[in-house]
Amino acid sequence: MSDSIVILPARKYDESSILDVMRPWNMHHVPSPEMEELDLSRFFVALSDGKVIGAAGYKILTPTTGKTTLLGVLPGYGKQGVGKRLHHARCQAMYKLGIRKVTTNSDLPSTIRWYQQHFGYKTVGTLKKVSSFGSPDIDHWTTMEMDLEAYRNVATEKF
Numbered sequence: 001m002s003d004s005i006v007i008l009p010a011r012k013y014d015e016s017s018i019l020d021v022m023r024p025w026n027m028h029h030v031p032s033p034e035m036e037e038l039d040l041s042r043f044f045v046a047l048s049d050g051k052v053i054g055a056a057g058y059k060i061l062t063p064t065t066g067k068t069t070l071l072g073v074l075p076g077y078g079k080q081g082v083g084k085r086l087h088h089a090r091c092q093a094m095y096k097l098g099i100r101k102v103t104t105n106s107d108l109p110s111t112i113r114w115y116q117q118h119f120g121y122k123t124v125g126t127l128k129k130v131s132s133f134g135s136p137d138i139d140h141w142t143t144m145e146m147d148l149e150a151y152r153n154v155a156t157e158k159f
Contacts, residue, residue: 010043017052044089056086066099105141107134
């Protein structure tokens, strides 16, 4: 089924659909202390039959360091590789901009494992949450970093 799912750069009119994708994961409070405005020029969407079913964003911190912002896939579309494809697309975009180290934060243990197992992220610390964002039962973010050059060398889809 994921073959019929297309990953594209976000369009100007995708913002409300992106927030709808994030709603089931309590990541739709934008802007908030945890998440500033969405920069749609740094977002990708996953489309199935023209419907936004997933989204992922990033931002540039320094000339060589980037950070993921949001990543979500609607319930019912999980376990099809959509999240992996979205993350790969944003990694590819960051690499083309000169980014070589990527930072991400997550609160869910399953998501932390997912980033570590599929992309080689390493845990580097934690941050206390400053608002209700993500899982309400967890009071901190786990911060992870990935060597984008190392990931590029082992990625199944090259860039």
